[in-house]
Amino acid sequence: MIAVALPSPGVILAGAVTAAAASLWLLLPRGAESRVARWLGSLLGAAALAGFVLTGRRLGGLGEEAVFLIVSLVAVISGAATIVSRSPVYSAIWFALALAGVSGVLLVLGAQFLGVATIVVYAGAILVMFLFVLMLAQPAGLAPYDRVSNEPLLSALAGATLLGLLTLSIGRLSADPSCCQMPSKAAAMAAGSAGKSGDDVQAGDAIDTAIATDPLAADQVARLGGELFGRHLLAVEAAGVLLLVALVGSIAVVSRHGDPSGELAPARRAAS
């Protein structure tokens, strides 16, 4: 309907990438504060977002699209706000919000376990530790070197270029019909029942593939677990050992702190 008046997607994408780079450069903390730069940066950022939304692929229904748009905008805007915030505590909060947005995107796409695990692991544990340290470590304001970002121009350019390339390549991939098409369960079931007259094994395979790729199938956590502890068992075990080593290492570092003998300090021994 409005597509008539718009330039080609490539032009929009190029414009959006440029606007994103300029907006990031204007917004990143560079020491000198200017109200005009912040306003201009925010406007350009909004324009870039609009460009990306326009070039993106449409999802299914109206409701799904609206929810996806909201959560993804939350994720992107909070992500940008994370790096342009002047206060580390605010950065951490924005990061938490970005994680909430990403988790929302995963939930919309049907990856329930990943969505919830993102919240549990990142927002619930790691970021709380960040906040804890930030609040304890900087009660008296910020050091000067914390108030500016390193190389704002180069990093804004690099980030925007990466963004453009990724959008382009993902757009090409998803335009290719042989890839990324999620077979709906109903279609696969139909294919399965159609194939029943001929090859039963193939029909069963079709249903299996459909269930394996349908993110909304009922027992997805069980299947994820089966996959992790079946095909990727070695990786899971290796990660477990790695974490254990890290844990032991950190305890060793703490207990030797200021005490070359490696013994616990007397006060600590009494406390424990």
Added chain:
Amino acid sequence: MNLLPSLPTIVALVKIGLLIGGLMTAAAYLVLVERWMAAWVQDRKGPNRVGIPLTKVRLFGLGQPLADGLKIILKEDFTPKHVDKVLYTAAPLVILAASLAIFAAIPFGSSLPPIPALGLTGEEPLLVAPGLDVGVLWVFALSSIAVYGVLLGGWASNNKYGFLGGLRSSAQLVAYEIPLGLGLLGVVLAAGSLKLDTIMNAQASTGVWYAFAQPLGFLVFLVAAFAEAARLPFDLPEAEQELVGGYHTEYSGIKLLLFLVAEFLHMVTAAFLIVIMFLGGWHLWGVTGSGPVETWTVALLRFGVLSAKILGVILFFMLVRWSWPRFRFDQLMNLAWKVMLPLGLVNLVAVAAIEEFRPQLVAAVGEGTAKAAAIAIPWVVFFVGWIAAGMLTPSGTDNTPIRTHGPLDIEHELVEV
């Protein structure tokens, strides 16, 4: 394009409305119950005067929640000059939103029989998000989001007491999430699902509540749930006597109300989880049956049993509040890391072993004996683990003050523990 909401959407909205309305009303009246309980424990009368406004009818004080609510809402919503305004305002909203969103995955009954008149042809589960396959994790995730409210409230208040309360709270919640998770894991392992209604069904179909099959897990979970709800004896984040209310010291009016309601909802959530995961949910032997819901009688009976159990657990929470003194911070941390964490691990290993060898056990000694053994062995583990914890970590449970370092050292220790 069809802009009218579909039937599942309407049903979900009705459920959300019922749940939020019910929770808020229940929270208001539970505050009254808590005050009655306090009065009973302390041998006084408690609130018994407010009845119907403008009349002299007293109704045992049942009008008290209304009066309390009106008073706190009409109070001046004062924002001190020295606070960080954005985060100061956001904190109570975050904590309340998170504690309400938890209930999306918590079933508040079994299910309703089909209602063909409304187009509901299947059983309608009393659960806002029945398609969520990761219910337990959802609850866990959102209760960890609630920490943000406390932490931000404490930090944004720009007040020593508030800040200390926020710090204590985050350390405590992060520490007790681990035993909480270990307690959950035992149940998840035994039921084979992360869905809370499946967990209830599993208990109903075998008739063995997980509190009996996993006593050690139940104990660990109960203690961790108290700590996560920040109820006495774990209320160090607030600690009126030392921190003047902790993270909500600087709050007043409606924002304070949001904090208090959220805190209360944490207790209600904990009660729901304890009942659903360990006390059989809606199941009661010989009363509710265990199959699908066919009649309204069964549906209402199950709802009633679940509600009664939850009320019972909440009353237990309230009674404990007036029975136990508050922990010291190092005792709190010792309890989490040196007692509850190992006990939780022992429970997990025991449950895993029993579930792994159950088929062999059934084949060797028969169905009945195997079932009895699967209950008896965890109780042995429970007593052995409990005695071992008591003997091996005396300093975690005794009450002797630490005299080897000065006040500054203690502060240092507290922060680092």
